[in-house]
Amino acid sequence: MKLHVDLKENGYDIYMEKGILYRLNDHIQLNRKVMIITDTGVPNSYAQTVKEQCKEGYVHVVEAGESSKSMEVFQQLCEDLLEHNFSRKDCVIALGGGVVGDLSGFVAASYMRGIDFIQIPTTTLSQIDSSIGGKVAINLDDVKNIVGAFYQPKAVFIDTDTLLTLPKRHFYNGLVEALKAGLIYDEKLFALFEEEDIPAHLEEIIYRALCVKKAVVETDEKELGLRKILNFGHTIGHAIESYYHLSQYLHGECVAMGMLYFMSEDVQKRVLPIYKRMHLQSDVPYDSDEVFEILCKDKKASGDHVTVVKVNTIGKAELEEWKLSDVRHILKG
Numbered sequence: 001m002k003l004h005v006d007l008k009e010n011g012y013d014i015y016m017e018k019g020i021l022y023r024l025n026d027h028i029q030l031n032r033k034v035m036i037i038t039d040t041g042v043p044n045s046y047a048q049t050v051k052e053q054c055k056e057g058y059v060h061v062v063e064a065g066e067s068s069k070s071m072e073v074f075q076q077l078c079e080d081l082l083e084h085n086f087s088r089k090d091c092v093i094a095l096g097g098g099v100v101g102d103l104s105g106f107v108a109a110s111y112m113r114g115i116d117f118i119q120i121p122t123t124t125l126s127q128i129d130s131s132i133g134g135k136v137a138i139n140l141d142d143v144k145n146i147v148g149a150f151y152q153p154k155a156v157f158i159d160t161d162t163l164l165t166l167p168k169r170h171f172y173n174g175l176v177e178a179l180k181a182g183l184i185y186d187e188k189l190f191a192l193f194e195e196e197d198i199p200a201h202l203e204e205i206i207y208r209a210l211c212v213k214k215a216v217v218e219t220d221e222k223e224l225g226l227r228k229i230l231n232f233g234h235t236i237g238h239a240i241e242s243y244y245h246l247s248q249y250l251h252g253e254c255v256a257m258g259m260l261y262f263m264s265e266d267v268q269k270r271v272l273p274i275y276k277r278m279h280l281q282s283d284v285p286y287d288s289d290e291v292f293e294i295l296c297k298d299k300k301a302s303g304d305h306v307t308v309v310k311v312n313t314i315g316k317a318e319l320e321e322w323k324l325s326d327v328r329h330i331l332k333g
């Protein structure tokens with residue numbers, strides 16, 4: 001299956017096919033220097049499979065986890081490209097989850113002011129969400145994605161067979177972004193989460209979530225308006241993630257908690273049983289003043305206002321301007 005992300009400039013194809021990891025050469029030119037960036041949790045055999053298809057492939061392995069989305073690791077990667085004399089004709093491949101994707105994309109966007117970048121996502125989260133749309137970033141002082149760029153990949157290769165090795169916690173963590181996509185844009189996608197066996201619908205869930213993201217990004221690539229709906233649950237979600245120093249709860253888990261604050265009671269009644277089946281928590285303890293302080297750095301905040309995303313009807317998101325003091329109010333419960 002192939003989808004095309006149709007952008008004014010920098011459009012690209014998303015290939016979704018079992019085993020495509022072994023057939024990259026059929027679709028892209030690997031007859032050049034290629035830096036394959038992956039992490040310690042991604043099975044090494046995936047990187048070797050990609051390397052074997054490159055004329056001159058290098059593998060750079062970073063530590064697994066959010067801490068690798070840092071200035072320090074960013075610098076190490078740029079230095080590695082420089083040491084190997086990478087030129088503007090060469091390319092970077094992100095092989096892994098959203099951490100590797102966000103980090104590698106920012107490296108590719110910055111090195112020589114931009115070299116080719118290819119996404120090979122291997123987690124549910126990266127196959128559903130982070131590998132497309134071109135948001136690339138690192139964190140600074142526990143503030144999420146605060147230094148980054150919009151930088152679209154040249155192609156995205158989704159091999160759902162790679163998910164067979166993904167731990168269960170990460171599997172459900174990633175599915176939260178698809179549940180989000182259903183809540184904001186696609187009622188039928190949401191309904192798949194109400195089925196008895198969620199994993200049985202995995203391929204359709206990924207496909208439909210990709211279609212939501214594609215449609216939104218095609219309309220508003222740089223998040224001037226509509227794209228803000230993809231941030232549903234993230235204002236409080238990111239703040240909880242940061243409050244726990246980006247190490248205790250995963251991104252999707254925090255987004256799941258964040259979304260609950262911005263949906264109607266009726267919607268919540270349908271969402272909570274789904275969370276239970278996905279082994280997600282609906283809240284965790286935190287100091288609301290500290291979370292509020294972090295939240296004020298949200299990219300959708302300006303002055304004393306913030307744009308929030310609300311879901312009162314499944315499949316339909318609404319953008320509202322709130323005073324930051326109103327967000328403080330709901331955090332206090």
Ligand SMILES: NC(=O)c1ccc[n+]([C@@H]2O[C@H](COP(=O)([O-])OP(=O)(O)OC[C@H]3O[C@@H](n4cnc5c(N)ncnc54)[C@H](O)[C@@H]3O)[C@@H](O)[C@H]2O)c1
Pocket residue numbers: 039040041042043064065066069096097098099100102122123124125126129130131132133134135136144145162163164165166167170173174177250251
């Ligand atoms: N750019 C975007 O649009 C966007 C969208 C959503 C989330 N994000 C970002 O993505 C990040 C989260 O991504 P994630 O959930 O993929 O986390 P992750 O990249 O940390 O990957 C999760 C874990 O799975 C391991 N792993 C990856 N592939 C595997 C495989 N096939 N088999 C076994 N283990 C595997 C990794 O080593 C890691 O330990 C966050 O930093 C979040 O902010 C970005």
Ligand SMILES: O=C(O)C(=O)C[C@@H](O)[C@H](O)[C@H](O)COP(=O)(O)O
Pocket residue numbers: 129133135144145177223227230231234299
């Ligand atoms: O692609 C988007 O746009 C999103 O908002 C997708 C989110 O799931 C993702 O977590 C994104 O990285 C958050 O963006 P940010 O601008 O709040 O850092």
Ligand SMILES: [Zn+2]
Pocket residue numbers: 177234251255
């Ligand atoms: Zn997200």
